[in-house]
């Protein structure tokens with residue numbers, strides 16, 4: 001069977017899956033209420049989003065310079081920055097840092113998902129714990145994430161109870177508080193036993209080399225704070241010139257991701273240090289002694305040259321568009337590859353070397369434009385889909 005007919009079957013099966021419909025209808029209602037309340041409470045976010053769009057538009061033409069600047073800043077902060085031209089380069093750098101037989105706690109990262117990092121590390125003989133609750137559920141189900149922020153969005157609480165009952169050997173009821181407490185108990189000790197903590201980042205300021213990692217669960221604090229080594233894998237499109245720019249991007253991201261304010265915004269610029277004994281700066285205090293940050297290109301600088309499809313790089317990964325997409329409401333991440341819906345089609349076709357899937361996704365999109373209305377970056381998905389379809393028809397990948 002070809003990938004296209006596999007995909008057609010997958011998406012039709014998903015559309016008839018009542019569990020997906022149930023879980024998504026609950027999530028969509030809650031997302032809309034939360035985001036509308038957040039935007040009502042902080043109306044300046046709309047204007048701020050316009051500023052952020054300008055920041056992103058300028059940064060996209062300058063990614064390599066920004067990455068070099070961030071590496072220099074990290075070096076000054078006693079961390080280490082790397083530029084990976086390809087996904088394989090990123091994996092090679094990570095292999096060199098991790099080695100084999102390590103215990104790794106890992107935060108959710110779409111860039112890691114893009115290059116299949118967890119499976120890669122496991123294949124090399126490492127033990128990896130996903131620490132985001134949704135991602136932990138997906139890992140234990142041996143499934144694929146179905147949303148960029150809420151990977152287990154399609155899994156109703158009844159199914160989580162069954163899964164956790166199997167893991168713990170206890171008869172757990174579908175009570176969300178109990179399920180969250182169960183995950184906490186299962187993961188707690190791993191943070192302090194782990195050799196390495198891994199994360200992505202929502203935005204990075206090139207001038208200070210500071211990674212902003214937005215979260216609510218507290219798993220990122222532990223992942224990036226408890227183990228002796230922190231490794232971050234970050235797509236180069238996350239770079240902006242200044243710390244001030246990064247604050248703006250962070251605020252717009254969390255507001256459209258449905259939060260008035262998140263519980264935590266982690267800012268990491270280098271390893272932990274102290275000067276408390278005789279004012280001698282010593283690295284490796286309570287937090288990691290080593291911080292390694294890999295900025296991955298993997299097609300992004302090429303895509304930035306594309307007059308229409310470059311918009312895909314402005315994406316903040318707030319996830320807002322997914323809740324508005326009528327196809328996603330029925331199929332969840334089955335309308336996706338590593339990234340989802342129309343914008344995911346661009347990533348699949350242009351970046352993730354999955355042209356056939358990207359093409360099929362471009363034709364799954366209804367070009368209704370509901371995503372564009374919600375998107376803080378006003379990303380014109382229908383226009384990108386028409387362009388992608390044209391290229392598919394012409395058998396062409398990139399514009400020069």
Ligand code: SF4
Pocket residue numbers: 324325326327328341342343364365366367368369370371372381382
């Ligand atoms: S334009 Fe496509 S991706 Fe956007 S909401 Fe409509 S169907 Fe979904």
Ligand code: SF4
Pocket residue numbers: 256314315316317318319320321322343371374375376377378379
């Ligand atoms: S396309 Fe827009 S709405 Fe969707 S995740 Fe990206 S920034 Fe958010």
